[in-house]
Amino acid sequence: MIDFIIKSTLSLSVLLAVYHLLLEKEKIHQFNRFYLLFSLVFSLSIPFITIEVIQESIRPLMGKTSIKPGEVTMAIIEDSINYWIISLWGIYAIVTSVLIIRFVRNIWKLTSRIKSNPVVDYKNSKLVLLKEKILPHTFLDTIFINETDYYNRKIEAELYTHELIHVTQKHTLDILCIELLKMLFWFNPVFIFYKKAIQLNHEFLADEKVVKSYNNVPFYQNLLLSVANANSSYYLASNLNYSITKKRLIMMTKTTSASRSMLKKLVLMPLFSALVFLVCAKTVAQEKKTETTIKSSTSITGMEKYFENTTFKIKDANGNNIAEKRFAQLTSEEMKNIPPPPPPVEVSTNKQEKGKQLDELKNAEGPEYVELTVNNSNTDTVYNVAETETKPTFPGGMNAFYQFVAENFKISEEATKMKLKGKVYLTFMIEKDGSLSEFRILRDMGYGTGEEAVRVLKLSPKWIPGTVHGEAARVMYSLPITIQSAP
Incomplete structure (x- = not known):
């Protein structure tokens, strides 16, 4: 989870910074809308992508395994309750629940107004006529306006066109998307800045359409200034009262050349590639097999x-x-x-x-x-693992044995409180029929860890015995068990 948050936040921050530096002031609003939405999807997906960069390393062949015969190391981790983690998840659940309730309440409030007030069909939208004095604002395909202003024709055509653009281009869906992300990742402030950037871009899109339709920039600018002080109480609605009116007024008079906009768009391609490599690349060492003669621990006599x-x-x-x-x-x-x-x-x-x-x-x-x-009259000869032709093994392999011990080993409450960490060393005999006997504790950590290891081994099913000269043999086996009691 921490890895996901770090990687996604890094990508979101970089892409938003690039947007403010290169794209926000350019008159390429449709592209900017796509860029902001794609940045969200890209940044939330990038933690799940892994690109392996293979780095070849030369390592001599040491055999099939690096574990010496007769020695098995395994870790048994006894889980305990981590109240700190539970508390954090509890806080997250409470805050998220409050935000979801707030979100649902606002949806319900808007839909209730639609049902409880007169509705008039207007082109591809619906006009909801409200008694209170409000500024026109949009939610999905519905435009909320003041009833008195509507009947007295005090709402300018430019305002209708502006709100209609929000409807036809479905700007509300963008707002709902970013609101859902804000609820899930409320602890990450970067989504607040994304919402502001998306809302401002919506206003740029609507303003651009109005200017093209009516070709009267000064009149429209004065109209915006006259309504700039009005307040809207619905954070899910698109409305004219967006705080940065100055940026909108400046954008109406700006022009962006095709070559300039294309150049800035091309810059983004290496940006996304660099982010993918930076966040997703993982160096993997691949051993290059080389036939190298390895001397044993003692030189050849x-x-x-x-x-x-x-x-x-x-x-x-x-x-x-x-x-x-x-x-x-x-x-x-x-x-x-x-x-x-x-x-x-x-x-x-x-x-x-x-x-x-x-x-x-x-x-x-x-x-x-x-x-x-050789004198093999003594059928009870004890061998070590190195002397066997085939080694004794647990049914299903050693991984199955590790799982068996981990499931059955119980650390005492006193040992857990002491946060023990160390090894218990044992030896035991694997008989010809695969049963275990002659358990011996060589060293333990106290608190009953050695006795518990013996208890678990006595529960073990029969092993597949080792063989010497093609026949089952008694084999002495050593086993260090690593124990870690979780805090």
Whole structure:
């Protein structure tokens, strides 16, 4: 919401400033009407537009995930009541309701006058004759005038024409639109200035038509001055009594060349483009995949280099072939049975032969196949996640597990008051059938956070067990849980 308000207000302010600087004083009133209305629509839509600017960044391939095996970090956020936000929304609802009631009341007041007073058809409009002394004003297709002035023919033809332009060009719809926006965004004063600009432009449009129809500018100017002090009590109506009469009088005598108006219109195109880029552009880093050799946390040893291309055939105690692995896939137990590489040969003192022997040592490779016998009689061997062929996982994936814990984890009221933020570290066993056991709290933050984590894990459905040599195995799993208790 804050992002929407900031972006829309920025766009509204810039476009309104450009209007006052470049367009308001030019005699291009129809274009100005479109510009003001389009500025409202454009500015309220622009926060929902996102243009991604892709910035390529080079990052070496680190594997499918950056999370180390056996470690899962997740956040559990316990929502609590934020009375400050509720108060702000309450104030907004009250003020908006008052403004809506005021708006409906004025609509009702105008429609009641139409129903309770004489109505006369006049060209494409209706004249409502009122008893009180008022200045002619318009609402939708209705023109309100004084009954006595109407029958005594004291209302000049120019005034009828002026109000009729408001009717035929449907200026009331513009006023209703800006009023609705003012009710919804009453806290934003920029809409007040938009309403004033729209109303003044309506008067320019009506004045322009009157001047073209009667071609008597001095008489019409004197007529406006004679009625300028009258008051109108209807903020939804278009009327002659607009406060900035001086601007209207000056506008009647102005001329704008076609080239000047076209030049100013063309300036607006880069303006809207710049606003879109400024407000909507979002830089997105796109990783450029590069095949880069990444060393592990420990440098490659001579043994790893020697057996780099060797296939290890794993046999059980009965001599049955149970698996074939590369060096990096071997478990710590299997590595203990690897035969050591042959000792280095004596290097000759002859420089030429010495260089040749060193090259042979450097490029030495292990045998194509090596047989390893492992004792797997102990079916209850415990493995860590790194030693498994397939890792144990929660049904539906780890995202589903995160959701399960978040839904079931309850932070005590005392812990919430303390605004705890930190981690609970646990280990637990994932059995061959997928059940969880041997829960152990390594560190918690007190207030029952560790016990609550164990309680939630005991509620967990059975996991899909990890496998070693193609069979289900017992796997020790570690889990740090990040806890944040909302203020």
